[in-house]
Amino acid sequence: MSRTEPISRRERPSKPPLSRAAIVDAALSIIERDGADKLTMRRLAGELDTGPASLYVYVKNTTELNAQLIDRLLKELDLSWDGVEPWRERLRRVLSDYSALLTSRTELANAALLVWPDGANYLDLIELLVRLLLSGGVSEQTAARSVDLLLQHATASAVEWAGHARQDGQDLADLTATLASADEARHPNLARLGAAVFTDGGHDERGRWAIDTLLDGILARSE
Amino acid sequence: MSRTEPISRRERPSKPPLSRAAIVDAALSIIERDGADKLTMRRLAGELDTGPASLYVYVKNTTELNAQLIDRLLKELDLSWDGVEPWRERLRRVLSDYSALLTSRTELANAALLVWPDGANYLDLIELLVRLLLSGGVSEQTAARSVDLLLQHATASAVEWAGHARQDGQDLADLTATLASADEARHPNLARLGAAVFTDGGHDERGRWAIDTLLDGILARSE
């Protein structure tokens, strides 16, 4: 008999075999195409031409998948340092790169706060942060803790920004209205400062201010 | 005919009328009884003996409900200041109270990062923070921005802690294993610091360190 493959009946001729890597790839392309909020186990299974149960052979649960995804995304970060660019500037740059990476992927940003995204690229990022801090004269113990604080800030900023951009019904107008209604007797300081509490300066400028403030605090710990 | 109420047939004799306040109350009791992760629109409707559609007469969506809930929870915070307790200590205390309030309510902690929880109690909290900062000699502009940074840190810490306590399959052991596997050539600094990056010091001590670092940074901005 001739060796015509009976499998060749299928439309998509060679459905690639499932694997952890194939799943992460498919997840990434859903995120790029439809947005991170559209990434679900069921949709991901659909993308791979199978049922959702099949994914659970390769990933334990959604949390684990997210951790994997975050690490994969981190690969896109430039983590080099020429040693010429001042360490403080390099630190600012890598943190805002990291934030930007997550801001357009709301659900992942959220996951990044909840999971410890273990993985080689995450380690690379931490390594760079530690290296920069040490070169700035920060003590080893302080550097270790600062990494946490800096990444927490960058991640939380991404979550906030992604959330506010999404605007689930809320907007800045509501907030400034609430603030304007602040009773002068009950909130004398707020009444004086007004909307500056929330809106003073642009996003970039505030981000830069925050990182500089963090760094000043960190440097103060190292004397 | 006698004026026997036909309504008295019902088991729970007087189902309270729906209202925004009643909904928030019911939501709070679900959170207290079953945990914040069990709070859903459908369950909430069940608690109030009605269908989920009825809730949408009083709240726009889940996000709005969460904002409401956070403000209500904030009412439980002690926001007084005798002016005798050093401002820095008072600030530390209110921030860790706020964190603790959210840590046991995972989903709300998450929401607190995403929504601007407008409401009277939130304003009270901000007012206290501004007041403490100003009394510490911080400039008005710096105080306004610092409030953001301090609350972001406290909220993000609550989210992280709640998440790690939940342990969706991940645990510290995984992470320290990853860290131990850090290639010495690729991650010389990490290899030297080891697990200290993640585990040095207890939760409370690290929290205190972070707030002090933040405050030192803030004070450095004000000279």
Next chain:
DNA sequence: ACCTGAACACCGTTCAAGT
């Protein structure tokens, strides 16, 4: 006007059964 049953369009995860 105020409320809601029922439907729409989804979820994550498990498990028994198939190859």
Next chain:
DNA sequence: ACCTGAACACCGTTCAAGT
């Protein structure tokens, strides 16, 4: 051994219809 159909146990939100 590896994979998956089908089911379990849910979601948030809308809308046409009822009182």
